[in-house]
Amino acid sequence: MSIETHLPVVGFHRFLILLCVSIPSFMINLDSNIVAVSLSSIAHSLNADFVDIEWVISAYTLTFASLVMPAGALADRYGRKRILVIGLAIFTVASFICGAAPNVTALNAARALQGVGAALLLSAALATLSHSFRGADRAKAFAFWGSVIGIAISLGPVVGGFITQHFGWVWAFYINVPVGVAMIVLVMRTLKESRDPQASKIDYLGVVTFSSSLFLITLALISGNHQGWDNARVLFEVASSAVLFTLFVWVELRQERPMLDFGVFQRPTYVGAIIAGLAYAASLLTMLTYLPIYIQSGLGYSPQRAGLLMLPIAVPLFIVPRITAAYLTHRFSGRTLLTLGLVTISVGLFWLGITVTRFDYVSMIGGLLLAGVGAGILNGETAKVAMSTIAPERAGMASGISGTVRFSGIVLGFAALGAILFHRIAASVSSGLPSDALADPVTLTRSIAAGDLSGGTLGLNSLAISSFGAGYQGILFVAAILALISALATWLLVRTADTAPDVHHSHLPVAPIRTNL
Numbered sequence: 001m002s003i004e005t006h007l008p009v010v011g012f013h014r015f016l017i018l019l020c021v022s023i024p025s026f027m028i029n030l031d032s033n034i035v036a037v038s039l040s041s042i043a044h045s046l047n048a049d050f051v052d053i054e055w056v057i058s059a060y061t062l063t064f065a066s067l068v069m070p071a072g073a074l075a076d077r078y079g080r081k082r083i084l085v086i087g088l089a090i091f092t093v094a095s096f097i098c099g100a101a102p103n104v105t106a107l108n109a110a111r112a113l114q115g116v117g118a119a120l121l122l123s124a125a126l127a128t129l130s131h132s133f134r135g136a137d138r139a140k141a142f143a144f145w146g147s148v149i150g151i152a153i154s155l156g157p158v159v160g161g162f163i164t165q166h167f168g169w170v171w172a173f174y175i176n177v178p179v180g181v182a183m184i185v186l187v188m189r190t191l192k193e194s195r196d197p198q199a200s201k202i203d204y205l206g207v208v209t210f211s212s213s214l215f216l217i218t219l220a221l222i223s224g225n226h227q228g229w230d231n232a233r234v235l236f237e238v239a240s241s242a243v244l245f246t247l248f249v250w251v252e253l254r255q256e257r258p259m260l261d262f263g264v265f266q267r268p269t270y271v272g273a274i275i276a277g278l279a280y281a282a283s284l285l286t287m288l289t290y291l292p293i294y295i296q297s298g299l300g301y302s303p304q305r306a307g308l309l310m311l312p313i314a315v316p317l318f319i320v321p322r323i324t325a326a327y328l329t330h331r332f333s334g335r336t337l338l339t340l341g342l343v344t345i346s347v348g349l350f351w352l353g354i355t356v357t358r359f360d361y362v363s364m365i366g367g368l369l370l371a372g373v374g375a376g377i378l379n380g381e382t383a384k385v386a387m388s389t390i391a392p393e394r395a396g397m398a399s400g401i402s403g404t405v406r407f408s409g410i411v412l413g414f415a416a417l418g419a420i421l422f423h424r425i426a427a428s429v430s431s432g433l434p435s436d437a438l439a440d441p442v443t444l445t446r447s448i449a450a451g452d453l454s455g456g457t458l459g460l461n462s463l464a465i466s467s468f469g470a471g472y473q474g475i476l477f478v479a480a481i482l483a484l485i486s487a488l489a490t491w492l493l494v495r496t497a498d499t500a501p502d503v504h505h506s507h508l509p510v511a512p513i514r515t516n517l
Contacts, residue, residue, distance in 0.1 A: 087120025092180030161307025272493030281409025320376025334499025344374030
C-alpha cells in the first residue's frame, strides 16, 4: 500500500476528480478524430502526399505510444498531479503550434510534440483514476471514463467536419488551447498529489531502448510502402528495432524497479486484456482515421457531411459503455464482454469490407453500427480488466502499459494497414493500367492512396476508383481477421474467476453519472 493517505473524496469533489482525469483523455481522443476528418483538407492546403498524410497521424501517435509507458513511471516517481499539469501544458502549446504551422514539416514536428504532452497527461490521468477509486467505485469510474471517451469519439468527426468546412482545419488544433488552459486550472485546484514511494529512480535506458525500437519499426512500416521492402534502409530499421527491443527486455529483467515489470505477463487474464486492447486499437480505432478519408474521397462528401456519416460508428462508443455498465457487468464476466466486443467488431468490419467496393453509404450503415457497438463494449472494459490485476501502488506503470498498448496498436495498425492499402492499390493499378498509358504507376498509386481519384490522366478515373475500393476492402478484411483471432485468444486467456460479474454494481443508472459516485 502506498504510504500517502488515500484521498477520501465524496460528492461533488469526487465528480471534479473524474472530470480532471476524463477531460484530458477526452481532449486526446477528440483531437485524433477531429484531425482524421481534416486530413484531406490538410493535404490540399499544404500540398501533402500520402506519406505526409500518414505522418500527420503517425508523428503524434508515435511519440505518444513511445512515451506513454515511461510517462507512467514519471507519474509514479514525481507525482501524478505534477505530470498531469506538465502534460496538459505541453499539449496545449503544441496544439497552438500545429494550428500556426506554415508547412507540413512544421505541422508534423508540432504533432510529435503534441504526442509527448498527450503521453504525460494520459498516463497521469489513468494513474490518478486507479489510485482515487477502489472496489466497486473503480468500475463506475472506468465506466464514466469510457463514456467520456465515447463522447469524444462521437463528437470528433462531427466537430472536425464542421470546423474544417466553416473555419479551416487550423481550428481543429486551436480549439485545444482554451480547453487546455481551463483544465490546468481545474487540476491545480482539485487534485491532491499522489505517487509511488518505492519509485526511487527513472529507468532511462529502458525508456531509450523501448522508444527507439517502436519508432524504428513504425518508420520501417511507413517507409517500406515507398522504398520497397527489400530496401537496405528499411531492412536496417527492422533489424535495429528488433535488437533494441531485445535490449529493452534484457534491461528490464535486470532492474530492481523496472519501468515494465514482466511479472504481470505471467497472469493470463492480464495478457488476454492486453491482447484485446491491442486488437481493438489496431483493427477499429485505426478505421476512425481511414474511413473519413474513404467517405470524403470515395463517396465525394464534404468534411462536415463525412463527420455526420461517421455517427453510426461513433455514437455507440458513447452509449454502449453506459449500457454495459448498467446492465451487463453484473451479469457477464469481463472475459465474456471482451470476447463479445471483439467478435462484434469483426462482424462489422467484414460487413464493411464486403460493401465498401459498392461505394454506397447506405449498404455500409449496418457494418458501421456493429463495429461501433463492439467498440463501445471494449472501450472501458479493456482498461478496467487490465488495471484491476495490478496493485494500486503501481498504477502509473499499469496505466502506462494500457496506454502504450492502445496507442502502439494505433501506430502499428495505422502503418501496417497503410502498407496493405498501398500494396493493394498498387496491385490493382498495375493489373488495370493500359500498356500505352502515359501515367507513372507509382505516382498514380500514391495519388490514389492520398484520396485523389481523378486518375491523373484522362481515362483513368474508373481505374482510380476501383483501385481505391480494392485497397479499402483489403484493410477492412485484414482488420476483421485480426479482431476475430484476438477474440479467440482473449477467450482462452482471460479467466472468468478473475473477471467475475460485479454483483454490487447492478443498480448503476444509465442516466448521466451522478456526483455521489
